[in-house]
Amino acid sequence: MDLNDSPTEAAFRKEARAFLDTHAPAVRESLDRDLADHAEPAREVMLDWQQTLFDNGWAAITWPEEHGGRGGGPVEQIIWNQECSRANVPASINIVGIGMAGPAIIAHGTEEQRSRHLRNILDGTEIWCQLFSEPDAGSDLAAVRTRAVRDGDDWVVSGQKVWSSGGHYADWGILLARTDPSVPKHDGITFFLVDMTTPGVNALPLRQVTGDAHFAEVFLDEVRIPDSRRIGDVGAGWSVAVTTILHERMTLGGSLGVFQLDDLVELARECAPVSPAVRDQVMRLYSRDRILDLLNARIISKLGAGEIPTAEGSIAKICAARVLSDAADAAIALAGPRLLVDTRPWQRLFLWAPGIHIGGGTDEVQRNAVAERVLGLPREKDESRTTPFDQVQR
Ligand SMILES: Cc1cc2nc3c(=O)[nH]c(=O)nc-3n(C[C@H](O)[C@H](O)[C@H](O)COP(=O)(O)OP(=O)(O)OC[C@H]3O[C@@H](n4cnc5c(N)ncnc54)[C@H](O)[C@@H]3O)c2cc1C
Structure with missing residues (x-):
């Protein structure tokens, strides 16, 4: 196993480092000023940084070039993250947009969804949050209970999400909701894009021990989501979620x-x-x-x-x-x-x-x-994987 950069990787690292050497000190200075007063950096500095990344073609390392990305792979993403760590700057304020929503829209979205959102995600015009975890669905994410019921061209969504990073200031969210409780948990979930200003969406900041509010708990009360904002087929949300989580891990790799x-x-x-x-x-x-x-x-x-x-x-x-x-x-x-x-x-x-x-x-x-x-130990027993969701004992 060769642990050194290949010539192509070394060239990419050099390019990333040159960009960061030029642009990181200014953003670092603003971040340091902010962090002197708060535990979290101000949004404006992070949005400016996103714009700089976009203007210079560094906003989305792994997105295809035709969608405004750099056309790199996971290796380039890790190198980029390592270089951002080295320069002590955040890779992006829009991690969910760049790392999850965008890739989901590119892979499973319609042309209309792509032209509506992708560019706005890249330059930070739309900040996204991830509405996945719930009070009773974290590690066991497929146990989400937030319900989406079809009504004409819309879905009516009610439930509660929690630990949504940036949920209180995000413009859009990616949402997992249960559309069919009569099938096993992984099969009855659908993936939606939610405009966070829709009536019925209530995002309450959760203040944590740092003194700032990084997360929100998000209440959804009969929120109407047009079917045109569904990603993938009805009931196929779990596979969309899995690809977005893999993308998120890749986006965070080495960071x-x-x-x-x-x-x-x-x-x-x-x-x-x-x-x-x-x-x-x-x-x-x-x-x-x-x-x-x-x-x-x-x-x-x-x-x-x-x-x-x-x-x-x-x-x-x-x-x-x-x-x-x-x-x-x-x-x-x-x-x-x-x-x-x-x-x-x-x-x-x-x-x-x-x-x-x-x-x-x-x-x-x-x-x-x-x-x-690695050790080949048997998988944990989980009968809820095969039992219809509405018959699982809780
Ligand atoms: C910094 C941060 C950012 C986050 N951002 C988001 C976000 O933007 N959007 C979002 O939807 N969620 C977000 N989350 C939530 C996160 O995904 C969940 O906290 C995580 O999945 C764990 O779920 P839980 O908190 O419900 O804990 P639980 O799943 O209830 O786990 C409780 C405890 O039980 C243990 N446990 C659970 N299952 C097993 C098992 N099978 N075997 C052994 N031990 C087990 C866990 O390790 C843990 O110690 C964020 C969390 C953090 C800390």
Whole structure:
């Protein structure tokens, strides 16, 4: 296995780095100014950054060129994410739009839906959110209960979604709703595009421990969605969702390493003398960070050889979450009470770290995937996979 960039990959990395070297410092400065006052960057800065990405052809690495993307593959996406991490800038404010809604519309949408949305997603005119999780459907996403009932040319949708990142400011949402409860859970779901300004959509921000509201809980009360905003066939929403989740994972691939090891070492120097136990903690972190780099290189190498990394993605996600938590813990050990007043970036990372073990598939669910795919352990028994949804005991 060759873990070095191929000549084509090296050329792509060089191009990405040159763009980021030119444009990232300005956005970094604005973000730093914002983050001095808030735990989350202001939307305006992120929207400006999206426009810069769009103007320079970096808004959507894996979208086909005919739809305004860069025509790259998963390898280019990972390299791009790594370079954004290195430059310490976010890849996009419109992760759901670029990573999920757009690919779903490109793969399964109508021409009208493509011309209505794709360009607006790229330049950030439309910010999208993902209306998938519900209070009783997270890891077991196919258990969604939000109902959509056909009424003429519309669907009437009622239910509750939760943990919708950016749901309180998004313009549009991708929604999974149950259109047929009389069939097993995966077969009765349909995928819709929702205009978040439709009467009956009520998105309430959820304030979290960082002090800001990253998520919303979204109540849908008899929301009318025209059938023209359905993606894919009625009852085929699960397969559309699976392709969008794969795209999302690809869009996020290699991007969880958002902390800079050099910054932690700098903090250790500032806090000298450092106890042997904390030195040990920082060194262990350095080793794990290197392992994560190698895991990502392995994923790139497999993709480059035309193979699909499955378990590697789960292992990298578990490892990345662990590295980020450990980095936050090491910073706390180094700076101690100073972090109570010095709010960034370590305090933010410390408060964010638990969520990283949950979003995009929890550690336990990722471990299940590794157990099944690598160790060959039997799949967990789940009778609800074959029982009509309305007959499942809850
Ligand atoms: C930062 C972040 C951003 C998010 N953004 C969005 C978003 O934009 N849109 C959206 O729809 N959702 C979003 N989510 C929600 C996320 O997808 C869910 O939180 C996640 O799928 C877990 O579901 P849950 O919270 O319902 O926990 P549950 O599924 O109820 O899990 C509870 C606990 O049980 C464990 N568990 C569950 N099933 C198993 C199993 N089979 N084996 C072993 N252990 C198990 C879990 O690991 C967890 O520890 C986000 C979450 C986070 C943290």
